[in-house]
Amino acid sequence: MDHADGSGRRALKKAYVKSYGCQMNAYDAARMADVLGAEGYAPTDSVDEADVVVLNTCHIRERAAEKVYSELGRLRVLKNERTAKGLDTRIVVAGCVAQAEGAEIQARQPAVDVVVGPQSYHRLPDLLARSRERRVVDTEFPVEDKFDHLPRRRTLGASAFLTVQEGCDKFCAFCVVPYTRGAEVSRPVAKVLAEAEKLAEGGVREITLIGQNVNAYHGAGSDGAPVGLAELVQAVAKIPGLARIRYTTSHPNDFDDALIRAHAEVPALMPYLHLPVQSGSDRILAAMNRKHTGDAYRRLIDRIRAARPDIALSSDFIVGFPGETDADFAETLRLVRDIGFESAFSFKYSTRPGTPAADRTDQVTESVMAARLAELQALLDSRRYAYQRAAAGQVFDVLVEKPGRYPGQVAGKTPHLLAVQFDAAPHHIGSVVPVRIIEAGTNSLFGQLVSEAAAA
Ligand code: 5AD
Ligand code: SF4
Numbered sequence: 001m002d003h004a005d006g007s008g009r010r011a012l013k014k015a016y017v018k019s020y021g022c023q024m025n026a027y028d029a030a031r032m033a034d035v036l037g038a039e040g041y042a043p044t045d046s047v048d049e050a051d052v053v054v055l056n057t058c059h060i061r062e063r064a065a066e067k068v069y070s071e072l073g074r075l076r077v078l079k080n081e082r083t084a085k086g087l088d089t090r091i092v093v094a095g096c097v098a099q100a101e102g103a104e105i106q107a108r109q110p111a112v113d114v115v116v117g118p119q120s121y122h123r124l125p126d127l128l129a130r131s132r133e134r135r136v137v138d139t140e141f142p143v144e145d146k147f148d149h150l151p152r153r154r155t156l157g158a159s160a161f162l163t164v165q166e167g168c169d170k171f172c173a174f175c176v177v178p179y180t181r182g183a184e185v186s187r188p189v190a191k192v193l194a195e196a197e198k199l200a201e202g203g204v205r206e207i208t209l210i211g212q213n214v215n216a217y218h219g220a221g222s223d224g225a226p227v228g229l230a231e232l233v234q235a236v237a238k239i240p241g242l243a244r245i246r247y248t249t250s251h252p253n254d255f256d257d258a259l260i261r262a263h264a265e266v267p268a269l270m271p272y273l274h275l276p277v278q279s280g281s282d283r284i285l286a287a288m289n290r291k292h293t294g295d296a297y298r299r300l301i302d303r304i305r306a307a308r309p310d311i312a313l314s315s316d317f318i319v320g321f322p323g324e325t326d327a328d329f330a331e332t333l334r335l336v337r338d339i340g341f342e343s344a345f346s347f348k349y350s351t352r353p354g355t356p357a358a359d360r361t362d363q364v365t366e367s368v369m370a371a372r373l374a375e376l377q378a379l380l381d382s383r384r385y386a387y388q389r390a391a392a393g394q395v396f397d398v399l400v401e402k403p404g405r406y407p408g409q410v411a412g413k414t415p416h417l418l419a420v421q422f423d424a425a426p427h428h429i430g431s432v433v434p435v436r437i438i439e440a441g442t443n444s445l446f447g448q449l450v451s452e453a454a455a456a
Contacts, residue, residue: 015041016050020067021058023210023248024118025095027161029056031150032094032121038151039125048078052090052128057097059176061350068097069108076111090114090128094121096180100354103137115139118166118181122149141182147191156202158401158430159244159413164192164219164232165211170251172278173289173357174321174349177212184212186219189227189235196236203430206244206270206399207236215250215259230258237268243432244399244415248274252292252300264307271308272417275301276316280335281328284321289356294335301339312342312387312416319376320349320369322360329372336379342387342416344380348373388440391418395450398435400428414445422447 015036019029032054033043044050053075058064072091079089092114093105099117106112113131116124117139127136147163167182168175196207209232211217218226229247236245245268252275262269279285280294304311317332336344348369351358396414404411404421410428411421412435421444422435434450 013041013051014044014049015052016044016047017054019056020064021060023161024163025056025058027163027210028118032124034151034154035122035124037154051088054092054094057093057095059096059100059180061347065097072109079111090131092116099139099180102139106135119146122146147187156204158399159206160199160204161208161210162195164209165214165217168212170213171289174318174355176352176355179354181212184216186217188220189232193235196239200239200241205430207242209247213251213254214247215254228256228258230262233262233266233269237266244268244270246270250275252297255300260303260307263304270415271311273311274314278316278318280332284324284328287323288321298338314343315341317344317346317376318349319372320364322357323362324364333379340383343384346373346376391437391445392440395434395436397432399432418445420445420447422449424449
């Protein structure tokens, strides 16, 4: 029995942590689960039995933020039901909506006990304790470094995220990140390496170095001088046990020659790159404050492909930025055709209060945005499906990450980040094995282990 069982033993408390949005939020959510774990909260996937519920929120687009409030409405009902049974429930709103809206969240939804920003979640135990007296808000950027106050990571899979850089100084005209996550800060090299070594000792085979603008990384090296992402990647590649390194997300203007060279020279650096371009129109790129042109992006991709010809490219696109005309949108389609992205994310422009683009009067109508998004997505999808179909018959090294969808199967990723399912025993989880692709579905590939001997 989970709660007071009458025997006088301390009941096991449970925490439900749900994350929205980007990979950094996923990392933060896992670390919040670690913080709560160190306080005796076991993780649960079932929200009705949770003593603490954490929503790690995303503020990037309006819909993402609105989702939080509808989820909170449901949680309030749950909290009332549990209170009626004599069970305490603490509701925590963390992440970027917490940072952006602070106490307004509790004004809109009084069932929320704690609002905590992305830089303060190491203080969660203290905030939860204080919330028994009154509702608490902590959206500071504290002087202490949260990473120094986080407990050891508990659940480790074959692949892990590692935050190396936070915040963004780019101020793209549509984006809330520079406001919610603050200025760019890089963790020192030694701290990143220490965390990476612990991950590798714990069985992690692949590390994705994450940051809002990770290729602006400039953490202090052993002599205090700043070190760039390329050098950091090289240092992480030397850690015994690690087979694969990735990084995300990047801005084209911070892509230096050293990083391009690293793609040619570091075998562990995987041939996959997510490099958002947002638009193909120079006029819109300028209005977005991206500070690069479509051709500058094309030239950069040429150089990256020269260094690593098989690199798979991914990107982000926004359609309907204020003032975007049919001709501007045609430029985006032209860029997509020229580059041939293997995968991509595309979004309708969403007005974010407080960003420069929000004040513009030439907003594009919803129906125009919807039509442009559909056209862009059809083009991107056709290329993605062709890429996946072309994988059939090829053999890839697959990092096996978890059990597959069906019994007897496992699931993993190719170097190009394609998801593959195949028949194999669970002891392969954590290994890199050669797999021949048999069939290409729309979202996943099905394969066959090339040989048991080779997979040892
Ligand atoms: N509207 C639509 N998409 C946005 N993004 C960021 N801000 C907005 C916005 N206001 C997209 C960008 C970015 C990705 C993470 O989200 O494409 O690269
Ligand atoms: Fe936002 Fe631009 Fe910074 Fe990316 S580079 S986080 S889109 S401001």
